[in-house]
Amino acid sequence: MNREVFLPKDALAKFCRERGIRRLAVFGSALRADFGPDSDIDLEWLSECPAPPLTA
Numbered sequence: 376m377n378r379e380v381f382l383p384k385d386a387l388a389k390f391c392r393e394r395g396i397r398r399l400a401v402f403g404s405a406l407r408a409d410f411g412p413d414s415d416i417d418l419e420w421l422s423e424c425p426a427p428p429l430t431a
Contacts, residue, residue: 380405380416395423 391399403417404410 391420396420397423 387399390396398421400419401416402419404414405416
């Protein structure tokens, strides 16, 4: 089974630029041997713009 996810680097860079994402990181099962077809892909990002305040 192929457990790799292919994302063209130039398309991913463009996606991040258009959304003000300065840093994008992958974490969780996508980096481990137990990553499989039912796994999700966890992402963490650092934005150029501050996040809006949370409301209750």
